[in-house]
Structures are given as C-alpha cells and as structure tokens.
Amino acid sequence: MEDVSVRYGQNLVLDCVSWEVWEHDFAAVIGPNGGGKTTLLKALLGLLPLSSGRISIFGHSPGEGRRMVGYVPQFHTFDFSYPITVTEMVMQGRLSHIPGLFRRYRDEDHEAAERALGMVGLFGVGDLPISTLSGGQQQRVIIARALAGEPRLLILDEPTVYVDAPTEEQFFSLIATLLDEMTVIIVTHDIGAISGRVNRIACLNRRLYTHGDAMITDDMLISVYGCPVDLIAHGVPHRVLREHDDV
Numbered sequence: 001m002e003d004v005s006v007r008y009g010q011n012l013v014l015d016c017v018s019w020e021v022w023e024h025d026f027a028a029v030i031g032p033n034g035g036g037k038t039t040l041l042k043a044l045l046g047l048l049p050l051s052s053g054r055i056s057i058f059g060h061s062p063g064e065g066r067r068m069v070g071y072v073p074q075f076h077t078f079d080f081s082y083p084i085t086v087t088e089m090v091m092q093g094r095l096s097h098i099p100g101l102f103r104r105y106r107d108e109d110h111e112a113a114e115r116a117l118g119m120v121g122l123f124g125v126g127d128l129p130i131s132t133l134s135g136g137q138q139q140r141v142i143i144a145r146a147l148a149g150e151p152r153l154l155i156l157d158e159p160t161v162y163v164d165a166p167t168e169e170q171f172f173s174l175i176a177t178l179l180d181e182m183t184v185i186i187v188t189h190d191i192g193a194i195s196g197r198v199n200r201i202a203c204l205n206r207r208l209y210t211h212g213d214a215m216i217t218d219d220m221l222i223s224v225y226g227c228p229v230d231l232i233a234h235g236v237p238h239r240v241l242r243e244h245d246d247v
C-alpha cells in the first residue's frame with residue numbers, strides 16, 4: 001500500500017497509509033474501534049474506491065488480485081444455524097472461480113473443497129450440518145471456505161474474538177502450517193494473542209504506524225490508543241502489571 005487515503009464523504013478514514021507485506025509473512029494490523037481496520041481490508045479486497053494512493057497485490061490491482069485473496073470475515077457474521085452441510089459451506093469458496101452465469105460446481109471444485117477441509121484438519125464431517133459442529137470446528141470451516149479458493153493471501157478479520165484459549169492455540173498452529181503456502185494478514189484488537197507469533201505488525205488509527213517488522217513501541221500505542229497500554233483485549237486497553245515510572 002502506497003500513500004493510500006480513503007474517505008467516506010468528508011470523513012478521512014485512512015490517511016496516507018503505506019505498508020508492505022511480503023510473501024509468507026504473518027502480518028497483523030491492530031487498532032482501536034473505528035480506527036479504520038475494516039476499511040483497510042475492504043480497500044485490499046478492492047471493495048472501496050481509494051481517494052488517493054495505490055495498492056498492489058502480487059503486482060495486480062485489488063480488483064484483479066481478488067481471485068488470489070481468501071477472506072475470512074468475523075465469526076459473528078455467519079449464521080451457523082443455516083441448514084447447509086460443511087461441504088456446501090466450504091464449496092461457497094469456489095464460486096468466484098467458476099465462470100459463467102449459471103455456475104455449477106465441477107470435479108475440481110469438489111476436490112479443492114476436500115483439500116481445504118484437510119488443510120484445517122477436518123476429516124469425515126463434510127456431510128454433517130454445519131450447526132452440529134463445535135465453535136472451534138466452525139471456525140475451521142470458515143477458514144476452509146477461504147482456502148478452497150486456493151489463495152496466495154489469506155486475510156482474517158478478528159479471528160480470535162469468540163474463541164477460548166485452547167481453540168486460539170489451535171488456530172495459531174493452523175496458521176503456522178499455512179504460512180509455507182501463503183501470506184496471512186490478521187486484523188485484531190488482541191495484542192496479547194498475536195505477540196510473538198506474527199513477524200510483521202502495524203497499528204492503525206486513521207494513520208498506520210510501524211516500527212521495524214514485528215515491534216510495537218510505546219510511541220506506536222500512544223499514537224494509536226492515546227495512552228501507553230500493555231495489552232489490548234476485545235478493543236479495551238488494559239494496563240497490566242506495569243507501574244508508572246513517576247510513582
């Protein structure tokens with residue numbers, strides 16, 4: 001991203017954002033509510049016009065690069081009571097690959113969906129209604145849905161918000177296995193969850209702040225959150241076991 005600005009009417013939501021993520025990086029964007037994280041993702045996915053600047057995805061515009069990007073929206077945006085099977089849900093990730101007006105799944109689409117379920121470690125559940133799976137399994141299914149499109153870049157929006165600690169561990173182990181094949185960007189509120197796991201991090205609050213590759217400095221946090229915080233969980237900054245120097 002090079003000097004990217006996005007406005008909603010008069011509201012400047014992304015201000016001259018520049019950021020580089022390399023192939024096989026595990027990158028994170030953190031920032032407070034309303035800081036522009038979703039807007040940044042929409043810009044990467046080619047869903048928003050830029051007011052200025054340029055985005056290149058593997059050398060293509062976001063619109064052209066879209067077929068190389070797998071997107072996992074926030075967990076709560078899915079209705080898991082909807083009466084479809086696991087395979088049917090994963091197959092949705094193939095739709096953009098099928099040409100023509102009346103899209104019919106082909107053998108290669110079924111194979112890609114099966115491969116994607118294997119990548120997330122789900123076997124023998126394809127014919128089950130999605131509603132019968134545990135929360136952790138459902139999270140794997142929505143990741144498989146994005147992987148079915150065989151992306152080179154996987155983007156996940158707040159993937160650890162609704163999961164318990166063991167599921168979070170499984171999630172990060174899964175991401176570690178995917179990095180051999182693709183680049184991963186996550187958007188999160190939760191610095192605690194990502195610390196030590198990502199190799200590239202940026203703080204976003206209208207402007208994007210970086211320092212080196214995977215470092216968060218007090219200056220970055222002060223710029224973004226307006227105070228020096230040590231941990232940020234679910235959008236709420238907490239000071240954890242750290243005393244003021246002047247006390």
Ligand SMILES: Nc1ncnc2c1ncn2[C@@H]1O[C@H](COP(=O)(O)OP(=O)(O)OP(=O)(O)O)[C@@H](O)[C@H]1O
Nearest residue numbers: 008011013031032033034035036037038039040235
């Ligand atoms: N479609 C829209 N029209 C006008 N303003 C918008 C629109 N979408 C977002 N905004 C505004 O842009 C700003 C950034 O919103 P955005 O959703 O990108 O932030 P966010 O960092 O993803 O927030 P959260 O963590 O709460 O999801 C907010 O002030 C929001 O009100």
